[in-house]
Amino acid sequence: MLVNFLIGGAIFGYAAWALVRFINKSKQGKCAACDIQKTCSSQSNCQTSVMKNKEI
Template sequence: MTLLINLILLALIVGYSIFVLVRYFKRSKQGKCSACESNQQCPTESLPKHLQ
């Protein structure tokens, strides 16, 4: 029984890790603004060009 619980927990942890990594890579491929969670205002737009 303990082995079964450990295997289920391991599967949950590995599954969630894969889910987070896939979501991260999909967002990073979309570009700078699409990957950001802030949809209304981007503070980096007001920075000088070399800091963006």
């Protein structure tokens, strides 16, 4: 019984953490939350780099 509560708590805890992280990244804007932000020199460069990575 206790194991079920621990597993359920872990699942719901991870879901809450992922939701909070998603909301915080979406508040930052498109390029601020980009995974390759450090390598971008401008907004347009970041958009093309992300598109190229998604196609591969």
